[in-house]
Amino acid sequence: MTGAKTLVAYLTRSGNTRVIAETLQRQLGADLFEIRPARPYPADYEQHVAQATRERDSGFEPPLAVRVDNIARYDEIYLGFPIWGATTPPPIRSFLKAHDLGGRTLRPFITHGGYGVGEAPSVLASHAPAARIEKPLCWKPIRNAGL
Numbered sequence: 697m698t699g700a701k702t703l704v705a706y707l708t709r710s711g712n713t714r715v716i717a718e719t720l721q722r723q724l725g726a727d728l729f730e731i732r733p734a735r736p737y738p739a740d741y742e743q744h745v746a747q748a749t750r751e752r753d754s755g756f757e758p759p760l761a762v763r764v765d766n767i768a769r770y771d772e773i774y775l776g777f778p779i780w781g782a783t784t785p786p787p788i789r790s791f792l793k794a795h796d797l798g799g800r801t802l803r804p805f806i807t808h809g810g811y812g813v814g815e816a817p818s819v820l821a822s823h824a825p826a827a828r829i830e831k832p833l834c835w836k837p838i839r840n841a842g843l
Contacts (some may be wrong), residue, residue, distance in 0.1 A: 703727035703764065704775035707787050709737070709744065713776045713807045716835060720805070721772055727770075731777075733758040733787045735751030737808040748780045757790040764795060772801040773827075775820075779806060782814035789823055 699712050704726045706717035714730070721728040735758065737744045751758065767773075777788045782785055813832055820829050 701769070701771045703729060703767070703770040703772075703773040704763065704776065705729040705731055705791065706774075707731040707778070707785055707791075709778055709780075710774075711748070712835070713805075714777055716805060717774075717776045717830060718809065720776075724774075725783065726774070729764055731787050731791045732761040733790070734761045735759075745747075745781075748785065751786040752781050752783060752842075756786060757793060758786055760787065760794060761789050767795045767797070767800075770778070770800060772803060773797065774803045774805060776805045778813050779808040779816060782811060784816045784819040784823075792820070792823035797824045800827050801830065802827040803830045803833070803834070807835045 702724050704717050704721045704724065706713050706729075708714040708717075716729060720726065730802075737747055750756070757839075764770075773787070777785055780786075802820065804816065804820060806816060808814075813834060816832065817829075820827075826827070
């Protein structure tokens with residue numbers, strides 16, 4: 697962490713969100729933070745999806761491997777994550793609950809497989825009610841771009 701006033705925090709499964717997060721971090725001169733659950737998800741895709749679905753359906757918010765020290769020093773937070781099962785992944789919910797984002801600007805950037813942001817905006821609003829939440833920036837994979 698460099699002491700910047702901007703933080704780029706992200707969760708990734710496949711690495712796509714990491715690429716965007718690292719690009720934002722370089723362009724903004726921001727600090728970079730990877731959100732990771734204390735117990736990693738299975739590497740196998742089907743097992744990963746099954747676990748994430750169970751967590752979503754039960755409302756489970758997994759403990760995080762580490763938290764951001766002194767999040768109050770940041771004025772704006774870019775929060776990146778993929779859409780899992782039409783909503784915000786459980787570790788993102790944990791991140792939002794674990795950090796007081798009151799008075800900060802939250803700029804979500806979301807990756808998805810073509811299904812849109814789902815319930816993410818309402819989850820962000822309920823889990824960070826005192827933050828100023830910007831409209832999400834979204835990326836989806838480009839398939840068969842004429843190449």
